[in-house]
Amino acid sequence: MQLPKLGKLLILKAAEVWGNEPQIFTPWLSQNLELLSEALQIEELELKGTEVSAGDFRLDILAEDGEGFPVIIENQFGATDHKHLGQLISYVASLKNRATVVWVAERFKEDHRAAIDWLNSSTSEDYDFFAVEVEALKIGDSDPAPYFNVVAKPNNWARNVRAVSRQTSTGELASRHHMRISYWASFAEYLRAKNSKFQIRRQNKDHWFEFPIGRSGIVISSTITTKGRIGVELYLHKDPLKAGIRQLKADKTAIEQEFGEALDWQELLGKKASRIAVFKTDSDPSDENSYSELHDWMLDRMERFQRVFGQRVKQLNLELSDTSEDNVDPEDII
Incomplete structure (x- = not known):
């Protein structure tokens, strides 16, 4: 030998x-x-x-x-x-x-x-x-x-646990906020362990967390709800005329083939934003025993969105888009 x-x-x-x-x-x-x-x-x-x-x-x-x-x-x-x-x-x-x-x-x-x-x-x-x-x-x-x-x-998990404890003692947080903080803190440690390019580096009590995709005003947004559903989406914050989502939708067949599953194309008429989403139902983000499965699913879809849309969003013509802030809470339209 x-x-x-x-x-x-x-x-x-x-x-x-x-x-x-x-x-x-x-x-x-x-x-x-x-x-x-x-x-x-x-x-x-x-x-x-x-x-x-x-x-x-x-x-x-x-x-x-x-x-x-x-x-x-x-x-x-x-x-x-x-x-x-x-x-x-x-x-x-x-x-x-x-x-x-x-x-x-x-x-x-x-x-x-x-x-x-x-x-x-x-x-x-x-x-x-x-x-x-x-x-x-x-x-x-x-x-x-x-x-x-x-x-x-920093040990973000430990810091988030302390933050939750402080806010619990003062009665500042609703039960849904406790669930969200716990889930995102766990997902943050999961991303670190995976050496992922996606990172969560702060406590989050919202039901969504946004990750940059390479163009201002457009993000990959991961969501959790108490309605038994989690999701990942491409969220266009400033697309009031729906120019962005419609340009992408013109390539829908190729996009969904590359992505590997059907997507939910939501123009959100009457809103400044639009989004393209995928959801996992029958999920309970309040159950810590399910974190591993939910984290695996979420990161996989986030990586697919980055791979499929990363270059496409940079080529969008959004000159007609409104430049004002989109103050709509995504929970209102979930």
Whole structure:
């Protein structure tokens, strides 16, 4: 038997590869954010700027996630220090909306890793904190490959459970909201475990959750109801004249063949929106024992919608569409 010939894996410090953090690594990372987003399991990161002024200091990189919320990235070669931790906390304290904080360093001291865990467990669920160690790997004479190792990250399931407990004690939530929060928290962990491009990174008490598909105003929306039904749909928020759905419907036969099953084409006359949906009936999203089956079905249909409609929605002519906000609650039309 011929045994395989294997190379020796070499681990290089970041400073050995990039040399200088502010002058080389930060510009390099700003141009390769997809590598970081893959490690963090964040669907998309869009660069907004480097060396961005933030009071008395500057942020190395400011980006946005797929939902338009800020992602603050601070880089550091060598071991972590209190200065960088303090800067990140100071900046987050000035924010009014959701944000993600990413601290990238060659090596995290245990007390700083513990501080990130504490921030994730103690702060609002609107803020996510990541600690990421960066190094490079190579085999023999190969070019070095960047490697991001996430050593601390938010536990959204635990945070959602705490949020539910807090709101339960104050009587703020109806029973349907408890069911929704529990289901979406479970689905969020399921997506993470599957390394899915779809991510849920906040508590949600609505019966729907929207995921970007690559064009503003159009989303993949997953839904659950207490009526024994779950669904996935392509939701066009601003389609009052139904131009979008009718352009897609002209290719209905090919679309449904690619999708693998019949779809429900709803123009929603009198509404600003339209949608193309598929439903699973006889489902009980309040039954935790059924989560696995429902999650499998939901993710499968979400991936089909992305595959079948991802390019098609980018080609739609929506010039006649209304640009005002669609304030219709989808529950009114389910």
